[in-house]
Amino acid sequence: MGHEGLPVPRLWFASAAMWIAIALMAIDTTIANVALPVIARELGTTASASVWIVNAYQIAITMALFPCAALGERMGYRLVYQVGLIVFLVGSLGCALSGGLWSLTVARCVQGIGAGGVMAVNGAIVRFTFSKASMGRGIGHNALVIAVATAAGPALAAGILEIAAWPWLFAINLPVGLLSLVIGWRTLPEQRGTVTPFDWRQALLSAAAIGVLALGFARLSHLELGPATFLQIASGTAAFAVMLRSARAQRHPILPVDLLGFRELRLAYLVSALTFAAQMMAMIALPFFLHAQYGFDTATVGLVITPWAIAVGITAFASGRLLENFPLEKLVFVGLVVFAIGLMGIALMPDSASLAALAACSALSGAGFGLFQTPNNRTMLAASPYERSGAAGGMQAAARLVGQTAGAAFAALALHLAGPAARSNILVAVAISSVAALTALFKARKREESRESR
Structure with missing residues (x-):
């Protein structure tokens, strides 16, 4: 099944179940950010303490990734995926019923553990759902769903808070998640687990x-x-x-160091971590920069950043088809160069720059990021052995989370040292993305050399 993929119409139902679930996980990474001031006020806590509502979710996801990926290889990816979704929904119910900061933080941890289970095997599920020929499109669709869901989180939160109390931010997960669970119960691909004992x-x-x-x-x-x-x-x-x-x-360790033995995978993980670090740093520094340098209010900042998210979704989808005609190494390199050029355009804009010019550079950067994402994800999944698909999916998610965590730390440090109006904050993100582009170029050349030596 891993090579042939699922037959139609089972493919459509499995894809719907998979993408509904992964969209929920992506939305919940950003939906609470907008609501933090409201939640802090109603729970009677400080703004700094309320940040742990976000941190608890992210840290729990990170902790769950590798153990859940290993469980997927041993017990079957569908089982881990669905149990993870159930745990996520239990955590969502706990969040909706929470009456204090401590109980909400614990419930967010439960949510994160469930989300970590889903994210850990999402790559493997994609790999076994789509045929080898159509895997590029499947990965592109997956990236599109994640990009749109992540971008929609803040807007969805604002809309819900206009008509309902903050617990509904989490309660809304229940009917949607149950729909995904029912659709995927019989349609998601099922593989037999290995006999390797779980450590x-x-x-x-x-x-x-x-x-x-x-x-x-x-x-x-x-x-x-x-x-x-x-x-x-x-x-x-x-x-x-x-x-x-x-x-x-160990032959199949929990921490998949065996995958690091493949040079192609090592470089793909490094490129992913660097690029997500640059992206996270830019996304944190950019609102502060636009507000301090140009005097933009929150709504205007949104007009600059929204084209970035839209462009990511469009090019992530399109690059899945481009993989059928262009080498993936070149798509990764070109995407990273375009990503860096867009960010540099924003950093070097004059003080009199128009909103349209800034939004255009934002869209250009997003287009480059989307172009990079699908082919690099394809490498991280397809270059690993089939029996290590769970570990490959876990490493893919881990590279993203490591990059995002590092990018957030760099952004906080840069804002503290240089101030919110400093163009250098954006230029550091440009430098990181340039290192990622050079790494991708090195990877492409090594691949060409190996082909010529055959």
């Missing part, structure tokens, strides 16, 4: 190490520079080192 000790060590590291970097991104922050980063790094040493001796 619970490694799974717990993996979750603990990554969770402590993520917690430390989350504190760092908020400029909490006390001893506790650096102790968390140091202890997480030490635990991670122990886990790496143990993983090298």
Whole structure:
């Protein structure tokens, strides 16, 4: 089934179930951001404390990724996907019923664990849903759904808060998630698990190490520079080192270091992490820059950033078809160059720049990001062995989350050191994306050399 994909119309139903679920996960990464002031006020807590409502979700996702990917390989991807969705819905119900910051944060952790399960095997589900010939389109559609859902989160939150209380931000997940669960119950692809035993000790060590590291970097991104922050980063790094040493001796480890043995995959993960770091840094720094440099209000800032999200969705979809006619390495490189040029255009615009010019550069940058995403995701999934599809999907999601976490930390540090109006904040993102482009070019040349040597 992995090579042939699913037959029509089962393919359509499986795709609908998969994309409804992944859209919910993507929306919930951003939907709470807009509501934080309202939630903080109604729960009687501070703005700084309310940020952990967002952090708890992200950290829980990161902790769950590799253990859930390994469970998918051993128990079947569909089972892990659906259990993850059920856990996410239980967490959503808990969020909707929460009456205090502590209970809401715990419920967001439950949500994050479920979302981590879905995200961990999403790549593998895509791989087994679509045939080898149509996988590029499937990955492109997947990227489109994630891009549109992520961009729609803040607007959806604002709309819900206009007519209902904040618990409905989470309650709305229940009917939509149940629809995905029912559709996917019989239509999602099913694979038999392997006989390889699941290493619970490694799974717990993996979750603990990554969770402590993520917690430390989350504190760092908020400029909490006390001893506790650096102790968390140091202890997480030490635990991670122990886990790496143990993983090298295993055939199918929880932390998939075996996939790092493939040069093509190593470089694809690096390109992904660098690009998402640049994207996250730009998306955090840009609203501050536009407000401080041009005096734009929130609505006008939205007019500049929205074309970016729209362009990402369009080009991510289109690049799936372009893969049928152009080498994926060239699409990745061209996409990253366009991404960097768009950001540079914004950073170097004169003070008298028009809204249309800034929006055009934003759209150009988004188009480049979307063009990069699908072919690079194709490499991260297709270049791995079929029996390691779960690990490949986990590494794909991990590269994205590592990049986003690092980008948020860079942005917070840059805003603190240079101030919100500094053009250098955007130029640092340009520099990071340029390194990603050079890495992609190196990867393309190495691939050409290997072809010529055959």
